[in-house]
Amino acid sequence: MFERKPKTFIYFIILLGAFLLIFVRNSFITSLKFKITGSASLPIRIVSFPFKEMKKILFYHRTYDEYIRLKRDNNELRSRMVGFDELLRENTRLEKLFNFKRQSIYSSVASNVIGRDPSNWNATLIVDKGSEDGIEIGMPVMSAVGIVGKIAEVSAAGAKVVLISDPSFSVTALARRSREVGLVSGTLQGMCRMKYLSAQADIKVGDEIITSKLSSTFPEGLLIGEVISVYSAKDNPSASFIVKPTVSLSQIEEVLIIQKK
Amino acid sequence: MSALIIAIFTIVCFIIEAVWVDVLGVLFKPNLLIILIIFFNLFRGIRYGLITALFAGLLADSFSVKPFGINIFSFVICAYMATVIKMYVYQVGSVVSRVLMVFFVTLINILVLYFLNVMISPIAFSEAFMCVLIPQTVMTVLIAPYAFEKFKQCALKLFA
Structure with missing residues (x-):
């Protein structure tokens, strides 16, 4: 491979081209990337689906524990929400009163x-x-x-x-x-x-x-x-x-x- | 036609890797693309190894947010190094020599990617060693003999 041959020069050019590609910034490359990911994502999701469903069945006890925890947290949050509506109205009223502007809205x-x-x-x-x-x-x-x-x-x-x-x-x-x-x-x-x-x-x-x-x-x-x-x-x-x-x-x-x- | 067959092999290996990560996580994911590059290098020569490296790098870079070309460059180096290592390590028909090739080329791939990634964001070498080098090298070497067999069976039918 290290003898002087035209092929060695071509391989070197390919390597150099691959290295220089790292420094190229072009919107064409971004759109090419998304075309490839868009095409490849669907077969990946199709093939993953049965394995994920199997995993859900095998680890159902974790899902149940998570459900119990979330149900408890939900009840706690609901109890905290009582009175929040009133606080929100009072906050809005006070903002108008003092001409206070919010820095940003999301x-x-x-x-x-x-x-x-x-x-x-x-x-x-x-x-x-x-x-x-x-x-x-x-x-x-x-x-x-x-x-x-x-x-x-x-x-x-x-x-x-x-x-x-x-x-x-x-x-x-x-x-x-x-x-x-x-x-x-x-x-x-x-x-x-x-x-x-x-x-x-x-x-x-x-x-x-x-x-x-x-x-x-x-x-x-x-x-x-x-x-x-x-x-x-x-x-x-x-x-x-x-x-x-x-x-x-x-x-x-x-x-x-x-x-x- | 050969390029199409190589593209199909590469896409299938990439999909298997992606499904592995989706279902089992990324920690002990084998690098099937490296095994494929080495396979085509041994089966058909450096040109086929290089084409495989370009397709594999294109797929890997498309899913990444890092600068485009990092994986292409790394895989191209691996394709060349597979040819060099082949001269010193590979013996026709020897499974051990093939596994050794996979070991060395995987190491080279991880080291090249580490140095390229470190240029973008700081990564401690100890972290890369424990989280990428060890698990990926071990899994890739373990999977390699089985993967070579399957690739050979499919390639003999498709390239016949």
Whole structure:
């Protein structure tokens, strides 16, 4: 292979071309990617369907436990909702009285998950709403229980969501209890890591982590997850915390894409 | 016609990987595309290995949000390295030598992808070692003998 032959030169050109392709930015490539993912997603979903149904049957006891927990949480939330309508009316009345303007108003678009990246290095979902539905790059994506990620690529009829467990994702966050601020980013383990905190930061296992108002992408106060472990080396001035996402990212089937107005 | 057959093989392997991730999770997913590249390299030569690498990279990059071309570049390197490693390791008819080839090429693929991904976002090598290198290499090597047999059976019928 290393003798001087025209073929070796051609192989080198192919390798060089593949390397230079990494630096090309073109809308044609984005549309080509979505055409391929759109074509491949349907057979993947068809083949996955019987296996997923089998998994649901085999692990029915987990579904039942989850149902009992959700029913209990629902009853608790209903009891808290009593009186909220009145509070909302009073809030609106006071806003008008003091001429207080809301900084932003959010609407959302519901979208179905039609595929996911099978790579070990990425945590990405493909959803069935695109620029035709008003979706733009950078829009936050949520589920009913917490944040899922943000829009990374958009085509006319679809979009890709980079999940909070992807190493390239990051969001400014704070601990709900102690209000310590840090940066949450994804890891290859499917979890998140909260970093840039001092070793003396008042964060314990079990603390809830929410989005901070310092984040330009996400509205404040959205639930990210719960701290499950602390990493703090001796003589190290900083600590990092492993956060388990609230949303079950491997099982998510529907998402809400938040549109800022 | 050969390119179409290679494309079909690649798409089927990609679908199997995607279904595996959907149902069982990503941690112990085998890299069937690498096995396929090595298979075609051994079965038909470097040209077929290269075409397989290009199709596999195109599919993988289409589903990714990382810069387009990362997987294509990685798989093309693997196709070339499979030819180099073949000269030193491969013995015709030896399952062990084929598995060794799969082991080395999978390692190369993971290392290339690690260095390319690190240029985009920080990833600790220890994390990549525990979460990608070990599980993917082990599963790919375990699946390789069975996968080679199945590929050979299908390829003999289709390329006849």
